[in-house]
Amino acid sequence: MSLNLTLEFSGGAELLVDKQKVHKVQIPTGDKVWKIQDLLYWIRDNLLKERPELFLKENTVRPGILVLVNDSDWELLGQLDYELENDDNVVFISTLHGG
Amino acid sequence: MCSLTESELEPELVRTPLDPSAIKVCKKCKEKPPCVNLRGSDTYCKTCFLTAVHHKFRATLGKHKAMRPGESVCIAYSGGGASTALLHLLKTGIESDHKKLLFKPVVLHVDEGAIFKLDPKQRIENIREKLDYIAAHFPFKVYVSTLEQSQRVVEYKGDGELDLEFEAERTNELYESIENIKESSAKEEFINCIRRHTILEGAEKINCAKIFTGENATKISIDLLTGVSLGKGGNLAQEVGFWDKRNAAITVLRPLRDVPAKELALYTVFHRLESFGEPTIGTGKESLFSIRKLTEDFLVGLQNDFPATLSTVFKTSDKLQAHQERMVEGNQSCVLCDGTLDTEVDQHNALQATQWSTIVSSRGKALDTDDLNPASLDFLDLTSLKLADPSCNPDPSNDECCGQGDGSCKTKKPLSKTDLMSLACYSCMRTVSNFKSMEKIPRKLHEQVQRTRNRNAMKNEIQDFLL
Numbered sequence: 209m210s211l212n213l214t215l216e217f218s219g220g221a222e223l224l225v226d227k228q229k230v231h232k233v234q235i236p237t238g239d240k241v242w243k244i245q246d247l248l249y250w251i252r253d254n255l256l257k258e259r260p261e262l263f264l265k266e267n268t269v270r271p272g273i274l275v276l277v278n279d280s281d282w283e284l285l286g287q288l289d290y291e292l293e294n295d296d297n298v299v300f301i302s303t304l305h306g307g
Numbered sequence: 308m309c310s311l312t313e314s315e316l317e318p319e320l321v322r323t324p325l326d327p328s329a330i331k332v333c334k335k336c337k338e339k340p341p342c343v344n345l346r347g348s349d350t351y352c353k354t355c356f357l358t359a360v361h362h363k364f365r366a367t368l369g370k371h372k373a374m375r376p377g378e379s380v381c382i383a384y385s386g387g388g389a390s391t392a393l394l395h396l397l398k399t400g401i402e403s404d405h406k407k408l409l410f411k412p413v414v415l416h417v418d419e420g421a422i423f424k425l426d427p428k429q430r431i432e433n434i435r436e437k438l439d440y441i442a443a444h445f446p447f448k449v450y451v452s453t454l455e456q457s458q459r460v461v462e463y464k465g466d467g468e469l470d471l472e473f474e475a476e477r478t479n480e481l482y483e484s485i486e487n488i489k490e491s492s493a494k495e496e497f498i499n500c501i502r503r504h505t506i507l508e509g510a511e512k513i514n515c516a517k518i519f520t521g522e523n524a525t526k527i528s529i530d531l532l533t534g535v536s537l538g539k540g541g542n543l544a545q546e547v548g549f550w551d552k553r554n555a556a557i558t559v560l561r562p563l564r565d566v567p568a569k570e571l572a573l574y575t576v577f578h579r580l581e582s583f584g585e586p587t588i589g590t591g592k593e594s595l596f597s598i599r600k601l602t603e604d605f606l607v608g609l610q611n612d613f614p615a616t617l618s619t620v621f622k623t624s625d626k627l628q629a630h631q632e633r634m635v636e637g638n639q640s641c642v643l644c645d646g647t648l649d650t651e652v653d654q655h656n657a658l659q660a661t662q663w664s665t666i667v668s669s670r671g672k673a674l675d676t677d678d679l680n681p682a683s684l685d686f687l688d689l690t691s692l693k694l695a696d697p698s699c700n701p702d703p704s705n706d707e708c709c710g711q712g713d714g715s716c717k718t719k720k721p722l723s724k725t726d727l728m729s730l731a732c733y734s735c736m737r738t739v740s741n742f743k744s745m746e747k748i749p750r751k752l753h754e755q756v757q758r759t760r761n762r763n764a765m766k767n768e769i770q771d772f773l774l
Binding site: 218219220222223258259262271272274276279280281283284287299301303304305 | 324325341342343344350353387388525568569571572573575576577582584586590591603607608610611
């Protein structure tokens with residue numbers, strides 16, 4: 209079983225993942241239901257090319273990084289406990305890099 | 308003293324995670340399901356949210372009665388999310404609003420590749436990417452300038468032709484002058500000053516008397532605390548207020564200053580706007596890199612747990628007012644940041660104490676000299692003591708000012724750090740004291756200081772003859 213997800217990084221967060229803004233990924237999840245918490249660990253291990261501490265702090269994203277799932281604020285969906293579904297679109301926006 | 312258990316005393320200030328099953332409808336229209344969560348527990352649907360951001364922008368402009376119909380305004384576009392959102396808000400305001408905006412925006416982009424000495428081809432590519440995007444999506448004229456050659460402002464006509472040449476000498480000069488600074492905090496402040504001057508010059512070249520910059524509420528709050536740490540004092544009002552009137556001819560306005568960074572970022576995503584974030588010197592660095600970075604980490608981190616943090620700091624910034632004293636005739640402004648020179652104050656203040664310890668420590672072992680012996684301490688006039696500056700040429704016969712006073716004087720007396728410090732405000736003094744060598748400062752700054760110094764010297768000479 210695998211999950212197809214579209215991950216987008218913007219606002220400066222793309223600098224942490226090889227300057228690539230959109231990543232279409234297929235994650236082998238087995239039988240387990242994946243929560244965003246698991247996705248964060250996966251990103252840290254597979255996508256973050258440098259400085260993981262600029263994206264993750266302890267178990268969650270660094271303060272200043274917004275997470276949207278299917279155009280909805282993750283705070284409305286249970287934050288780290290939201291269960292991912294196939295073809296979900298997860299956006300990570302960094303608000304730290306001005307503009 | 309604050310205690311770690313403070314949150315137990317004020318439970319309503321701590322952020323509690325939202326229960327997803329508890330929220331059903333948007334707080335405003337009470338019909339659609341919510342998709343954003345602001346300020347801890349206010350949930351809104353997409354339409355209501357986007358309308359609210361737009362309304363905030365219009366309200367800020369209207370509240371300050373900022374613009375008149377037909378005026379040209381220069382939009383400082385950096386490529387980041389906030390700049391793009393500003394352009395989109397303007398476009399909506401001009402085209403789609405019921406009560407249309409009547410002024411004319413003109414976009415100015417300043418390329419900062421010189422800070423990292425990027426390859427010229429790469430810089431052109433970066434610039435073209437941004438300009439093509441603006442030309443394709445927004446109906447405004449676009450101009451480009453660079454940090455190192457601020458006099459050269461080129462219009463971009465959207466056809467791929469970019470007539471921008473980088474002069475290696477100027478690029479190197481800027482790069483060296485930044486490398487010439489010891490501390491990273493001073494580097495950041497220096498770059499901010501240079502950027503501000505470049506944008507002002509660019510706006511002048513394209514005949515705009517007003518500039519819009521995209522500072523959001525979060526950035527303003529961070530700037531406020533950083534400014535306090537850096538000793539900006541009275542000049543802070545100009546840096547975090549809506550109006551920035553440090554330049555007599557051109558006013559800088561901050562129309563996005565009521566919109567928090569989170570709302571602006573969500574606005575950018577929902578309208579599918581592209582942002583082209585370019586790294587600056589602080590990008591990717593640890594939080595101890597500079598004072599500003601540390602403040603940012605502190606505030607944003609605190610905001611996570613206590614959602615009222617940023618709005619409280621922000622409301623404080625609203626209360627700052629600019630002192631009108633700089634209208635006084637003859638009052639100079641800081642050569643770096645154009646703020647009021649706040650170093651001419653009464654006796655017995657902290658600044659004098661700092662100066663005194665600087666003088667004493669710079670004398671080192673040669674402390675007991677003619678003017679600094681214990682017997683003369685009571686009658687010492689602090690302003691007459693000069694810092695022991697090795698680069699200063701003490702021979703007065705070399706100082707032959709031609710007396711023109713209009714900047715054409717070619718006196719060759721080298722610039723010393725003391726000269727520069729006497730023309731800087733308190734926080735810029737700190738930046739200047741970080742310069743390793745006085746040879747490497749940008750040419751324009753050099754000329755400006757020399758001109759002012761010669762003019763002051765001439766003024767002193769003819770002081771007795773002035774009516």
